[in-house]
Amino acid sequence: MARSIPNYALYGDQAEPAWSNSFNFEWIPQRSAPYNWEIQPHVHDAFIQLLYLTEGGVDVQLDNMRQTVSAPCLLLVPAGTVHSFRFERDTNGPVITATQKPLESLAAVVMPELVATIRTPAVIALDGATRYTEALMPLFLAVEQESRIHARGQVAVGMSLLTALLVQVSRIHVSHQPTTAPIHSRKAAQIERFRALLDARFRTRCSVESYADELGVTPGQLTRLCREVLGMSSLDVINARVMHEAQRDLVYSTITIQQLAAALGFEDEAYFSRFFRKHSGQTPKEFRRLALQQVAAPADAVGAP
Structure with a gap:
């Protein structure tokens, strides 16, 4: 006779309906x-x-x-x-x-x-x-x-x-996914360290050289590593992190453009606006206005012509 596998909610307790405890x-x-x-x-x-x-x-x-x-x-x-x-x-x-x-x-x-x-x-x-x-x-x-x-x-x-x-x-x-070559996992670990540093310091506008020095590599090595693993340069990775934060703050906060520029380490609002437009094709004010319109639109209106 085949041995049945006990069915428990918690080990040692009789099985309960799925809705009884979340x-x-x-x-x-x-x-x-x-x-x-x-x-x-x-x-x-x-x-x-x-x-x-x-x-x-x-x-x-x-x-x-x-x-x-x-x-x-x-x-x-x-x-x-x-x-x-x-x-x-x-x-x-x-x-x-x-x-x-x-x-x-x-x-x-x-x-x-x-x-x-x-x-x-x-x-x-x-x-x-x-x-x-x-x-x-x-x-x-x-x-x-x-x-x-x-x-x-x-x-x-x-x-x-x-x-x-x-x-x-x-x-x-x-x-933690295994790779066929150990060097791949080492490169992934270096990228993870770079991203962790970037999360902690992106508001200070640190240079590529500063991150490379912290990681114990040259700026050229860091850029080659980013291109190989992420498909973009180390500077592009830094700028993408800044843009991600800027766009989020523009949509989900009432902070002024001037305040946002200062919070992200830019010297002045004009410099930040040029940076933002270069990487998004819109000024910060244009991006905020259009994004807020999209957020406020009825669900069935999103994507409508």
Whole structure:
């Protein structure tokens, strides 16, 4: 007789309807210690689980894949995935269980490519701190806080936080994709460092030379690296980051053009306006007016002739 795989909402609990609970938060020892740190193979029909091991390690099975991994690491277990865990006794970290369909629906609207991440089992070793891994624990703790209260809009807040958390997981997963040549991963890591520096300093109008010096390469090497990996020069990458911020502030704030120019490190409004027009084909005022008209337009009017 074939052995059936138990179907649980949370391990050891009888399966519940998908609508009965939108998300649950706990720490690994809460659920695993009572079972001697070993969770037998089982499946959740409606729930996705995300585990973030901060201490210890685990022997994990996800469908037909078995792997032993040490903290720090992420385990993504979509609904319908047969899974089991054998944790080391000092293992700790947060676990979130959530109804998967609402998350997929939300992802389909705000980031369609995130749906594939939600549906794909994954074991992601975190081999170093990045701007993405540093964002994980604050988001987990925010979900924990929301799970502890019973207030209006709890599901909306929880699902939004979970979506943000899964976006970080997706970013980490993409950055960890294996490549056939080790040099490719080194170049990707250098680009990631450049982007992190750029996020921190783009308002100061640092030169290409300044970023290159910080990265330990020459300006020419940084430009060649950007062209190879991103398809544009290092200066174009810097300017694109400034334009992204400028356009966002023009649409979503009431800051004046003069104030925006100063905030982005430009000497004066005229210099900023020339820069903006060169890269967008519009003056900042023209861009703001047209963008706000588009935002305010009825949904069925967008794209109408």
